[in-house]
Amino acid sequence: MTAGHEIETRLREVAATLLCDKKVDLFLGYEKTSLPLRTTPLFLTSADEVERLAWNPFCAANLAVYLPRFFRAPADAREAKTQPPAPTVGMVVKGCDARTVTALIQERQVPRDKLVLVGVACPGMVDIRKAERVLGEQEALGAGEDGQGNIRVVVEDGSEVTLRRDLVVADACLECRSPTPALHDALLGSPVEAAETDAARRRTAEFESKPPDVRWARFQEALSKCIRCNACRQACPMCYCKDCLLDQTRPRWIGAGTDLSDVTVYHLVRALHMAGRCTECGACARACPMGIDTRLLVRKMNQEVEDLYGYQPGQAADATPAMSAFAMDDPQEFLTEP
C-alpha cells in the first residue's frame, strides 16, 4: 500500500466522521474522473458517499476557490433575511491551499470557525501538460502512484510507464516553500520538507539577468498567445471580487480584445492586484489554455513585497496584508528628486 492510499483511506474516515457527527455540512475533496491524470472537485454532503473521495498525485486543484461564495455578505436587508445560514465546510488542504485559506481569512472572506481543514502533507501535484509532454504520442489510459511516489501510467498498448515525480510536478510545486499545511485541524501523512527554498528566486533572477529589451520581447511573445479568456482570474481563489474591473463597461478600463497593448495592461494589472496576496498555488497556470507562464510577474511581485515590507502572503491568519498596510519609514528610493 502506498503512502497515497493510506492517506486516502484516512481521509475517507475523517470525512465520514465529520459528516456523521454533523461537524460539517459539506466536505470538499477530490474525486476520480473517467480521464487519467485528472481529478474533479467533489462536494460531499453525506457520509454514505465518502468512498468517492480520492487522494492521488492529480489532486492539483485549489479547492479554496469555492469558499468565498459560501460566506458572501448579503447585498441588502432583504437578501439578509432570505439567505440561508452559512454552512460549516470541511475541506482537504495541501500546503498551498492552506496558505490560500489563511489569506482568505486575513481578508475576511471566510470565517475560521466555519472551516474544518483536513491537511495533507503534499509531495507535489502532477502538471498534466508536463506529463503529456513526457508521454509524447502515447495516450494515458490509467494512472497511479508507485511506492517511491513516482507516477505509473498505463498507456495504450497496455504497458506501464513510470514518470519521475520531480519531472512532472507543477512549477508551483517545485517552488513551494511550505508543502505541509501550516493551518489545519487534522494532518494526514508525514510532513514533507520543501525541496528547495529559493527556486522561485532563481527563476526571477534568470529572467532579470536579461537586458530590458530582451525581457520585453520575451514578455510580449508570451502574451501574444493570450486569448483573454480570463480563466486565470476565474481560477484564482484570491480573485473573489463580486464586481471585477474587467466586467465593467462604463468605463471599460481595459479593452477586452486581444490587442497586445490591452493584453499587456491586463497582465500588469493582474500582477499588481495579486502582489503580496498570491499564495502561489499555480491555479492560474493550470487554467491557462494557452500555456502562458501566468506566474512570471506575480512571482516577482511577491518577492518584491517580501524584500520591501518583510511580508509573505498566507502565513498568519491574524497578520495584516502588506498592501493593506503602510509605515512612515517605508523605502522610497524610487522617488524622483529634482
Added chain:
Amino acid sequence: MAQTQTAPPTTGPATWQPKVVAFLCNWCSYAGADLAGVSRIQYPPNVRIIRVPCSGRINPLFLLRALQNGADAVLVSGCHPGDCHYISGNLAARRKFALLKDLLLYVGLEPERVQFTWVSASEGGRFAAIIDKVVEQARRLGPNRKLVKPL
C-alpha cells in the same frame, strides 16, 4: 483669400514633443503647481495636469491607461509623508507605486516613463524643477511605443 502660409508641421521627429501626464493631489502638489504659476516660474509646457483628491486615489491602472493612450511619461505627485490631508493616503500610495515601478522595470519598460514624487503647496520651485527633469528624461527616451495602443 487664398491661404499662402503653410502651417508648421505638427508631427515628425524634428518637432516631436513629449507628452507628460501629471496626476497631482489637490491639497499639496496641485497647490504647488499653482504657486509655480503665480510665481511665474518657467517650466516646460509639455505637462498635462490631472487633479486628484489624493495620491492615494490613484490606481496604478490610471497610469498604465495614460501610457496606453499615448502619454510619453506619467508623473504622480502627492503630499510629503506626514502631510497628507487624509493622514495616510500618500503612505498607502507609496507601496503601490514602489511595486508598479519595479514591475515595469522587470518587464523591460523604461522606468523613467513612470515617476513619483512629493511636492508641497509651498514648493513651487521644486515643482518646476521636477517637471523640467521629467520632461527632459521623456525627451531623451523618445516616443513611448512599447505600451501605446494603436488606434
